[in-house]
Amino acid sequence: MVDTTASPKRKIFISYRRADNPDFVERIRDWFAWKYGRDSVFMDFDTIPPFTPFADFIRDKVRECDLLVAIIGTDWVKSLNDRIKNSDDEDYVRTEIRLALELKKPIAPICIKKAAIPNVRDLPLDLRAMLDYNSATLDSGRHFLDNIDMILQAVEHQLERLDAWKVMAMVQNVQFDVMTAIQHYQDAADHDQWTAALDWLSRIRRSGYAPDWYPLDDYEREAKEALRLQAAAEKYHFIRSMAERAIRKPSERTRVWSALESFWQTYPGYDPDDMATQFRPMLELEEDQEDYATLVFIPVEVEEAAPFDLALLDQLDAFDESAAEDVFSPDHMAALAADLDTDPRTISLTEAEQTGILDWQN
Structure with a gap:
């Protein structure tokens, strides 16, 4: 049964970690589905069509949603840090929340099973804006119904405000307002939110209203390069941690250099700390090579000129x-x-x- 008081056009995205009480998260999903309809609530475990590229589908759903519910369990921060350390394993939860923030989607953080909202120092820079949203707590037990009802009402209030903003936007912008889109791009670029910046540039291009004088191609290249450098900086941070360890434990120097060489295969020349100078291995001379450190330079003897006889004057x-x-x-x-x-x-x-x-x- 669906609550008919809610608009079926609203779309809810539930972001969660599968290690954090999946059964309890599914129970929360059921209440949102009751409120807004099952087709309006996205949760990755049962609504992704077969043979669909997972990452692209997730990003599209975040773009389509009206509000993102971020479920935070007791292992949420630990899982985040583990994924950061293992750069080869993409953290889709982080991607979901970061994209929602960049696209200015409302966030509803819900801490479950006595989990606490993360401290600002526990979050990477691209997720810290989620702390601007007040969080709710939810646990099983006799207060569950009261708390889930309060959460649903708060979400509905947020969506009603969003509806009002959408109506105002429709009245004010019958056609695509390219100048506003350009301003949105500039705001995102000024705050280094390059995913959102690139999204605005794509909208401008698709609209067909880009002014002739607007350097759209240049800005797209700049945004893509900035995203590449952001990824490089994040991975370089872990090599920096290895370097700090190698200072205390010189036997780790070889590992640092090996990591740098591997890193430069993807990000050639990126070395803001100049770690290459510090960790490049010293070349060893072969036995038949001359040890230039022992060369002796013989000074040239210069004959001194005879002193001038002042008596001649x-x-x-x-x-x-x-x-x-x-x-x-x-x-x-x-x-x-x-x-x-x-x-x-x-x-x-x-x-x-x-x-x-x-x-x-x-």
Whole structure:
């Protein structure tokens, strides 16, 4: 039986972890199905058609839903952290909630079986916005009916507000408002919500109303690259943890380098901490290679110049400037050069004394 007071057009997405009391979660699903109809409540274990790509189908259902119910059990945070550590195992619960937040879908967190709402430090950055929504608690026992009824009423209130917003949007936007869509894209990009940003760009492209001047292709490439870098940063974080351990335990250095090499196969060149410099293995010299560290450099011996005899300057005190032309005439200088057995050149005072150039006054 379906509650006829609820609109059948509303769609509810129930996000849960299969390790967290699946029987109790199914009981919650039954109450939502009673309220909104079974076809309007999505839960992955019984509504995915055979042979359908699981991940794509989940994302489509999140986009279609009006509200996402996030069931949080006692192992919810532990499972989240385990999936983060094992990057090869996609966490669909995280993907569901992150996408709902990016698309501004209302979130209804329900903590079951005495589980507590996660602390902000327990959540990755892309899920922390879910803490903006007040959570409800639900447990089996004599208070179950009262609590589930209160939860359903609160959800209905949220959906009524959503209906009002949709009506206003329909009145204000008979056609696709491309400028508003562009603003939504910009807001998402400014907050690094690149999945939502790419979704808005896709809507703009499908609408056919993208202005000629709008660089849609460039923005799509930018969003895809940002998503790639976000994924790289998340995986790099775990290698950073390995590096911190290797500082305390040097025997782990080889594992860090191996992880970096594997990581760079997918994200070439991504190394914001410059771990390559710290963890690249040192090259070992072969036995027949010369050990360049032992090379000896022999300095070149430079012969020191003879000191200048200052006493020679005293002999110039009585120098007669009138005789300078005779003393330093070209013929006289050439003769001096011949005595020195050299080509004509500038000579020093010592050479001048030896050749008698300073004896002109005698």
